[in-house]
Amino acid sequence: xxxxxxxxxxxxxxxxxxxxxxxxxxxxxxxxxxxxxxxxxxxxxxxxxxxxxxxxxxxxxxxxxxxxxxxxxxxxxxxxxxxxxxxxxxxxxxxxxxxxxxxxxxxxxxxxxxxxxxxxxxxxxxxxxxxxxxxxxxxxxxxxxxxxxxxxxxxxxxxxxxxxxxxxxxxxxxxxxxxxxxxxxxxxxxxxxxxxxxxxxxxxxxxxxxxxxxxxxxxxxxxxxxxxxxxxxxxxxxxxxxxxxxxxxxxxxxxxxxxxxxxxxxxxxxxxxxxxxxxxxxxxxxxxxxxxxxxxxxxxxxxxxxxxxxxxxxxxxxxxxxxxxxxxxxxxxxxxxxxxxxxxxxxxxxxxxxxxxxxxxxxxxxxxxxxxxxxxxxxxxxxxxxxxxxxxxxxxxxxxxxxxx
Amino acid sequence: xxxxxxxxxxxxxxxxxxxxxxxxxxxxxxxxxxxxxxxxxxxxxxxxxxxxxxxxxxxxxxxxxxxxxxxxxxxxxxxxxxxxxxxxxxxxxxxxxxxxxxxxxxxxxxxxxxxxxxxxxxxxxxxxxxxxxxxxxxxxxxxxxxxxxxxxxxxxxxxxxxxxxxxxxxxxxxxxxxxxxxxxxxxxxxxxxxxxxxxxxxxxxxxxxxxxxxxxxxxxxxxxxxxxxxxxxxxxxxxxxxxxxxxxxxxxxxxxxxxxxxxxxxxxxxxxxxxxxxxxxxxxxxxxxxxxxxxxxxxxxxxxxxxxxxxxxxxxxxxxxxxxxxxxxxxxxxxxxxxxxxxxxxxxxxxxxxxxxxxxxxxxxxxxxxxxxxxxxxxxxxxxxxxxxxxxxxxxxxxxxxxxx
Numbered sequence: 145x146x147x148x149x150x151x152x153x154x155x156x157x158x159x160x161x162x163x164x165x166x167x168x169x170x171x172x173x174x175x176x177x178x179x180x181x182x183x184x185x186x187x188x189x190x191x192x193x194x195x196x197x198x199x200x201x202x203x204x205x206x207x208x209x210x211x212x213x214x215x216x217x218x219x220x221x222x223x224x225x226x227x228x229x230x231x232x233x234x235x236x237x238x239x240x241x242x243x244x245x246x247x248x249x250x251x252x253x254x255x256x257x258x259x260x261x262x263x264x265x266x267x268x269x270x271x272x273x274x275x276x277x278x279x280x281x282x283x284x285x286x287x288x289x290x291x292x293x294x295x296x297x298x299x300x301x302x303x304x305x306x307x308x309x310x311x312x313x314x315x316x317x318x319x320x321x322x323x324x325x326x327x328x329x330x331x332x333x334x335x336x337x338x339x340x341x342x343x344x345x346x347x348x349x350x351x352x353x354x355x356x357x358x359x360x361x362x363x364x365x366x367x368x369x370x371x372x373x374x375x376x377x378x379x380x381x382x383x384x385x386x387x388x389x390x391x392x393x394x395x396x397x398x399x400x401x402x403x404x405x406x407x408x409x410x411x412x413x414x415x416x417x418x419x420x421x422x423x424x425x426x427x428x429x430x431x432x433x434x435x436x437x438x439x440x441x442x443x444x445x446x447x448x449x450x451x452x453x454x455x456x457x458x459x460x461x462x463x464x465x466x467x468x469x470x471x472x473x474x475x476x477x478x479x480x481x482x483x484x485x486x487x488x489x490x491x492x493x494x495x496x497x498x499x500x501x502x503x504x505x506x507x508x509x510x511x512x513x514x515x516x517x518x519x520x521x522x523x524x525x526x527x528x529x530x531x532x533x534x535x536x537x538x539x540x541x542x543x544x545x546x547x548x549x
Numbered sequence: 550x551x552x553x554x555x556x557x558x559x560x561x562x563x564x565x566x567x568x569x570x571x572x573x574x575x576x577x578x579x580x581x582x583x584x585x586x587x588x589x590x591x592x593x594x595x596x597x598x599x600x601x602x603x604x605x606x607x608x609x610x611x612x613x614x615x616x617x618x619x620x621x622x623x624x625x626x627x628x629x630x631x632x633x634x635x636x637x638x639x640x641x642x643x644x645x646x647x648x649x650x651x652x653x654x655x656x657x658x659x660x661x662x663x664x665x666x667x668x669x670x671x672x673x674x675x676x677x678x679x680x681x682x683x684x685x686x687x688x689x690x691x692x693x694x695x696x697x698x699x700x701x702x703x704x705x706x707x708x709x710x711x712x713x714x715x716x717x718x719x720x721x722x723x724x725x726x727x728x729x730x731x732x733x734x735x736x737x738x739x740x741x742x743x744x745x746x747x748x749x750x751x752x753x754x755x756x757x758x759x760x761x762x763x764x765x766x767x768x769x770x771x772x773x774x775x776x777x778x779x780x781x782x783x784x785x786x787x788x789x790x791x792x793x794x795x796x797x798x799x800x801x802x803x804x805x806x807x808x809x810x811x812x813x814x815x816x817x818x819x820x821x822x823x824x825x826x827x828x829x830x831x832x833x834x835x836x837x838x839x840x841x842x843x844x845x846x847x848x849x850x851x852x853x854x855x856x857x858x859x860x861x862x863x864x865x866x867x868x869x870x871x872x873x874x875x876x877x878x879x880x881x882x883x884x885x886x887x888x889x890x891x892x893x894x895x896x897x898x899x900x901x902x903x904x905x906x907x908x909x910x911x912x913x914x915x916x917x918x919x920x921x922x923x924x925x926x927x928x929x930x931x932x933x934x935x936x937x938x939x940x941x942x943x944x945x946x947x948x949x950x951x952x953x954x
Contacts, residue, residue, distance in 0.1 A: 223618035
């Protein structure tokens with residue numbers, strides 16, 4: 145007998161037939177004697193409709209009202225799934241964020257969970273009642289509904305699993321696990337049986353969309369064994385676990401890519417102390433995040449600086465910098481949205497040399513020019529022209545021995 | 550400067566364009582210097598969709614989950630209207646039932662309001678903030694969402710107006726007031742400027758659908774001046790007020806009709822003490838409400854009993870009684886769904902004789918047979934064959950001098 149948290153995303157609860165299927169899936173765990181909490185998203189499409197209404201009602205919307213409106217989607221699914229479970233004879237009740245409560249900070253629209261009061265849930269679960277929890281939502285200290293940002297139901301599920309000290313958190317979704325890379329691009333991509341928290345975190349933050357980054361951070365922090373699996377097929381998915389649980393570590397576990405970044409180069413910037421701060425200050429003021437940054441070696445007192453921002457922020461970033469051209473003293477500003485960031489990820493890098501070198505060599509052999517390089521302990525990322533995305537992914541997948549047999 | 554409660558029904562907030570119109574209407578009252586609370590229903594169609602999902606999820610549904618799901622409709626509208634008001638520069642915030650809180654009993658699905666904590670609302674309204682309140686919902690002592698039953702937003706509005714000691718409660722709807730009778734049937738029907746609480750209560754409970762009966766009871770109990778008016782036309786509606794406010798009282802104010810009842814006659818029932826209890830006991834056990842009842846004078850130790858039930862309950866009522874035919878000892882059971890109840894209503898009846906007589910004479914002249922008669926202090930109701938509905942309404946409307954000039 146174990147305590148489990150199961151999370152079902154929007155496509156898994158898209159209509160009543162699918163909700164009934166979810167109920168059957170949950171019932172199996174109950175019948176096996178487990179204590180079960182279920183976290184649900186809104187029916188797919190519902191959140192988009194609600195967000196569209198909010199945007200139509202008020203262009204600069206009050207995030208507290210946004211949260212009130214948008215959180216209703218998960219409320220509906222939670223009630224419906226509780227009913228579908230009761231219809232199968234399973235004892236179940238719905239829980240909204242404010243009822244548990246799931247306490248968050250007051251950053252409406254992207255709140256962070258601070259505390260989950262699990263006393264009553266644990267009591268009820270011990271009595272055999274399934275807790276059906278509305279994901280994505282919490283209660284601020286202002287006593288108003290908060291939401292956790294897009295994909296927030298993953299975070300709700302992992303945070304609940306941590307608070308309940310659950311044995312496992314199963315994230316049911318429309319893919320059957322975490323792959324070595326995007327199988328829509330690389331036909332030979334393999335599903336991973338296990339992946340470490342650290343690698344999953346890099347995969348998520350480098351562009352793999354299978355889990356929300358924040359949820360992986362939480363899983364890592366609280367050591368929540370998290371499984372990503374399909375709600376439409378009955379087979380094991382990918383377990384995100386502690387490094388110790390993985391006996392045979394690959395050097396490289398996966399290759400992620402992200403097309404949502406754009407590159408900006410400032411040519412011939414005066415190379416003096418404080419120039420970097422002067423450049424990135426205006427971007428911070430405009431709430432624009434900068435990802436990769438490289439600065440060339442100085443020549444004759446001038447240098448080039450290249451960095452990336454989210455593609456959606458490119459125009460605003462260019463405007464913010466052009467407004468300060470005199471002050472910053474650069475000669476030219478070259479924006480380029482036509483780039484992709486490709487990242488090779490693996491905890492094995494810590495103990496193996498030559499991982500980065502293999503990446504550079506492989507790309508060079510295909511004639512792909514590397515524009516920017518950044519590295520971390522378990523990751524090497526390069527920026528290349530977007531048109532090489534598929535070619536780069538396939539070549540690297542083969543080079544690191546990841547191809548399926 | 551007055552304190553006002555405005556209530557907008559489902560058709561008045563059916564889409565974003567209409568919600569923006571409601572915001573403009575509310576702004577006018579704010580600009581006039583009034584303190585305003587607004588109560589909203591779900592966008593029309595939304596509640597039906599939610600109820601359909603609940604029914605699909607579980608045939609014998611848990612009313613607590615029903616409430617959780619269905620209350621989301623008003624939550625969405627409240628948030629959107631608060632945003633639409635902010636978009637016009639009006640200070641506004643949404644309030645859900647559990648946030649105020651609107652405390653109710655635990656009769657989920659048709660809860661009764663027990664208390665509304667208005668302290669914070671009054672404070673905010675005094676500071677110029679419009680309170681946008683989700684109608685139809687409250688909080689049970691079980692800390693779960695309750696709903697007030699169909700049309701419950703009217704009740705929310707009147708109860709809030711009573712708790713806030715508001716000067717007036719305006720119920721905006723898709724008709725422009727209360728009419729002497731249904732204008733779709735009687736072209737000469739007149740809109741009433743004023744009607745007493747007692748008359749409105751009879752009109753509502755005898756079939757006029759313009760206000761929920763429970764809301765009129767509350768308005769009467771707490772003497773809330775309540776106006777029914779159109780959200781699509783800019784003109785005064787009908788004021789529901791105390792009798793003292795109406796100088797020129799009509800003898801008859803309106804004529805209501807109800808096609809939702811069915812008649813059952815039990816022929817030749819043994820006329821002995823306890824027989825009525827024996828007949829209506831099984832119906833009570835089956836939660837079937839009985840409305841009109843007549844018992845004929847006994848002949849040779851036997852009598853006929855006729856009564857009406859809701860048309861939707863007819864089959865169940867017949868089954869319940871046939872199962873007890875031996876015990877009850879009636880000869881025949883005659884069900885008849887083809888009836889209509891027509892009621893003539895007016896506080897003037899208290900002081901004027903001959904009101905009932907005029908009704909009987911008018912119907913007789915048109916050759917309409919009266920099957921059952923019941924009376925109260927301010928109402929005479931008759932049951933006639935349904936096919937005479939239009940004829941009876943028009944003849945009575947003329948006979949009581951209600952026709953528009």
